[in-house]
Amino acid sequence: MSQRKRASNTQSSQNKGSQRWEAVLGDDEDDPSFTQPSTSQVQKGLDRLTPAQVDLKTAEVVQFIFVKDQKKFPIRRADIVKHVVKEYRNIYPEIIKRVGCVFETVFGLKLVEIDSKNHVYILINKLEQGVTASLVFPSNPKTGLLFVILSIVFMKGGVVKESMVWNTLKKLRVDQGERHEIFGDVKKVVTDEFVRQRYLEYVRIPHTEPLEFEFRWGQRADMEVSKVKLLEFIGQVRHCRLPG
């Protein structure tokens, strides 16, 4: 309701169109067509709020992103706006800017928009993980599986047919057709979970009969994985002695 008030108070004719549009959407629950407000609109919006209000909203968004990030699925801007920002959507750019600052300065994390078309964010670490961290916080075994696949793709030039990945995994006693003791439905973990998390891309090879897919690195892998460290580990593995 306050949105409509703001719309009627505005003087600038230039922004009237988009502001009226925003006012109409102001009370809408689902807002797929969230239009990014202009800087002047943002400034006007900020003027109407106390710093405490803006800080509180920023903190709420930070917490929301933390919880949403638990599964490592990308966070949609639409969800942030719908569930947290709500009526503060006219100052959304300012809020998200501050949220990014909080993540960097307080937590050493980085909020990255990996898709500027669909407006989707991921949270990555700015700091390298130390050696002792794995002793204190044991990692998820799935990371090991992911490492194997990423290594193969990387060493094969960035694209690999899925058959190569499955054959290699079979040698490691991971079979996409059988239920794995640790990973469960391996095919689902690799082609669905890792893909949703943007660690991998599972792309159809065109003109193949029957259907075949290939693996590539996903956007999250591009941002999170240090290729140097990956190579170091691969080299370390290669030095492991084989019998005979």
Added chain:
Amino acid sequence: MRRTSRGGGETAPPRQNGVPGGKGDGRAAERGDAAAGGDDDEAGCSPADMQDEDNDPARRREIRSKYRDLINSVQQNREDMLSPTNNKLTDVLEEANKLFAEVRQAREAALDAQLLVLATDLGKEKASQLHAEGSAFDPSAFAEHLLSFMGLNRLEDEDEEEEGGGASGGYLPQDAWQRVANRAQRCFRTAPSFHYMMGSFLAELPPPRQRVERQRKVPGREAKRIMPTQLRRMEESHQEATEKEVERILGYLQDYFNEDPTSPISYYEFVIDPTSFSRSVENIFHTSFLVRDGVARMYLDHDKLPCIAPVEEGEVEAGGTSSRQQCVISISPKSWKEIIEVFSISEPLIHPPSTQHTE
């Protein structure tokens, strides 16, 4: 989209593939070659014949069929064609080249385009293969080394040479993948997952339980509530009823006495209800209260039969403090009937109350 370039009539194919010029030139060249060769069927045909050949459906079908064969062979033998050890892809392309020379209609051209798409895809893959060969990364060897890293305990068993498709035999420890994950995690700059330090509890479970419990409790509570009130009501009604009855009976007694103060009221005639034994018992019970409270007195007349009379107002207190005398009256249905007979009691002196209280 290239594949679906169908149009009516004869349209020129979308690209060159080494065959000189358009169809006109091709045809001329062919004819020229044929003429030069001298052993071709088409040597010395006239323009009219050429026209027929263009539209000869059998020939067209033949060309299309050959194209389809080529396409199928490429699809079926894809792996074979990819192999860097042979030049099968080149052979296919040369075949296609030859066929293309005879292409006249759009349908054939479309098939040619389809074949070309397949061939170029294969070509792209072959090229990427070349690149891969250069890096000399063998995933199988990598897997073997990784198994060592995981701590695979390869058993020195002569019988277990090859197990399950060339995989290493041996016992893989439980924490094998954990080991890899811990070391691999160092390569990632993952943001730590948010968890409450002291843990949290799932708020989801309690509601269903509460609902069940509440459902169970509600009938219980109500039942309990019902019981006390019922009892209370009964007690009250009992007390009230008793008191009311007693008073009512006192009323009767006084009325009858006042009718004829000199005539004594036979106790039996007073309390006995010829229509109901239980009423008679109740009357006795209620009357006893009157006696206890000292508002009525019982005495034996000259025939030694019990009589009852209300106590005079002035005598009430005196009656209360006089020496206590008790007597127990018992009556059985048999005696009750006898009394009715003997005393010829036809109707009750104490009329039953109009409303029956709950029992």
